Amino acid sequence: MKTATQLIHSIPVDELTGAISVPIYQTSTFVQESPGINKGFEFSRANNPTRKVLENIICNLEEGYAGFAFASGMAAIDAVLKLLKSGDEILTVDDTYGGIFQMFHHMIERFGIKVNFTDTSNIDNISAAITPRTRFIWLESPTNPTLKISDIKSVSKIARQHDILLVVDNTLCTPLLQQPIPMGADIVIHSASKYLAGHTDVIAGLVVVNTKPLADQLRFNQNISGSILSPFEAWLTIRGIETLYLRLEKQCSNAMAIATWLATHPAVDKVFYPGLDTHKNHHIARKQQKLYGALVSFSLKNDNIKSAIRIVNATRLFKLAESFGGVKSMLDHPATMTHRNIPEDFRKKAGLQDSCIRLSIGIEDAEDLINDLKQALDKLNQPSSGKQITVLQ
Numbered sequence: 001m002k003t004a005t006q007l008i009h010s011i012p013v014d015e016l017t018g019a020i021s022v023p024i025y026q027t028s029t030f031v032q033e034s035p036g037i038n039k040g041f042e043f044s045r046a047n048n049p050t051r052k053v054l055e056n057i058i059c060n061l062e063e064g065y066a067g068f069a070f071a072s073g074m075a076a077i078d079a080v081l082k083l084l085k086s087g088d089e090i091l092t093v094d095d096t097y098g099g100i101f102q103m104f105h106h107m108i109e110r111f112g113i114k115v116n117f118t119d120t121s122n123i124d125n126i127s128a129a130i131t132p133r134t135r136f137i138w139l140e141s142p143t144n145p146t147l148k149i150s151d152i153k154s155v156s157k158i159a160r161q162h163d164i165l166l167v168v169d170n171t172l173c174t175p176l177l178q179q180p181i182p183m184g185a186d187i188v189i190h191s192a193s194k195y196l197a198g199h200t201d202v203i204a205g206l207v208v209v210n211t212k213p214l215a216d217q218l219r220f221n222q223n224i225s226g227s228i229l230s231p232f233e234a235w236l237t238i239r240g241i242e243t244l245y246l247r248l249e250k251q252c253s254n255a256m257a258i259a260t261w262l263a264t265h266p267a268v269d270k271v272f273y274p275g276l277d278t279h280k281n282h283h284i285a286r287k288q289q290k291l292y293g294a295l296v297s298f299s300l301k302n303d304n305i306k307s308a309i310r311i312v313n314a315t316r317l318f319k320l321a322e323s324f325g326g327v328k329s330m331l332d333h334p335a336t337m338t339h340r341n342i343p344e345d346f347r348k349k350a351g352l353q354d355s356c357i358r359l360s361i362g363i364e365d366a367e368d369l370i371n372d373l374k375q376a377l378d379k380l381n382q383p384s385s386g387k388q389i390t391v392l393q
């Protein structure tokens with residue numbers, strides 16, 4: 001079966017009633033016939049039939065051993081980090097998601113877990129940064145907003161040689177564009193709040209692991225820490241996944257058209273999109289991704305915060321908002337929004353410029369989206385409206 005068919009038919013019909021839409025089992029507990037004799041469910045923190053359907057869907061799509069659904073992407077990450085113990089180290093990419101940066105820097109360090117950041121798109125940096133205490137190599141590929149790509153297969157070989165687990169945050173690709181587990185990863189993480197749910201109406205996180213021992217540990221963490229996804233949010237996420245293929249195809253082709261156009265605009269300095277052959281990791285993306293994704297970032301020749309803010313304030317179709325992956329196009333100014341908590345020197349070292357603007361491409365018509373960006377970018381050449389631009393720090 002082709003992916004589009006497989007995706008739709010991995011969503012089961014309810015065995016009990018024949019309901020073609022997955023039922024929402026809004027219950028906290030389950031009646032038992034006799035102590036311990038039950039239909040496989042005891043208490044919804046441990047297991048819930050609606051959540052289980054979603055966990056099985058993501059497990060199948062990622063070709064893993066078991067899936068887990070959490071109340072958010074960060075809760076999923078938290079449960080995975082609790083596989084570690086004090087003294088362990090993590091090696092990760094220098095352009096992590098803002099929330100992960102905070103978690104790595106300001107939370108787990110207090111529990112004696114050290115994190116080393118390096119540019120993992122250069123494989124030599126990884127071997128150089130591994131220490132005897134490294135337990136996880138933690139990749140995001142692509143990263144955002146600079147859309148760095150790491151070679152998952154090559155990194156997994158290094159990880160295996162050193163008996164290190166490879167964790168891949170696959171939020172930007174979803175399993176339809178990239179499957180880290182067949183490439184050698186041990187744990188895959190998703191913020192399902194982005195493309196998987198896809199309609200900017202859910203906060204959810206997913207994890208897939210590739211072995212039974214990892215599954216047993218993570219099931220324990222999920223149940224004991226308790227940050228599970230509710231039956232309704234699980235249902236909304238399943239509902240979103242039903243149209244994932246259609247949405248992503250359109251979003252990726254729109255993204256390619258927009259990235260190509262942006263590269264020709266005189267006010268634009270750099271365009272970051274793995275689908276462009278000018279992108280420094282294009283060759284890796286081509287090898288490991290089916291399509292190039294639907295985030296596009298760019299910087300301005302006028303590399304300053306005020307110019308970027310003028311643009312993000314001027315678009316009409318692109319809505320100014322944090323997050324990405326929805327059907328509606330959005331844009332973000334990382335330096336003052338999603339990545340404002342990352343110290344300026346660290347941010348700049350990772351290649352995130354002051355004027356960088358991140359676009360989350362939706363399913364609208366590509367030409368309309370380009371025209372919207374054009375009228376906003378062209379405003380840079382006009383005298384400013386006199387309206388004060390406030391830069392909040």
Ligand SMILES: *Cc1c(COP(=O)(O)O)cnc(C)c1O
Nearest residue numbers: 072073074097169171191193204
């Ligand atoms: C959004 C995001 C997260 C965090 O997920 P939430 O659902 O917002 O908690 C983690 N990783 C990446 C790459 C993300 O984009």
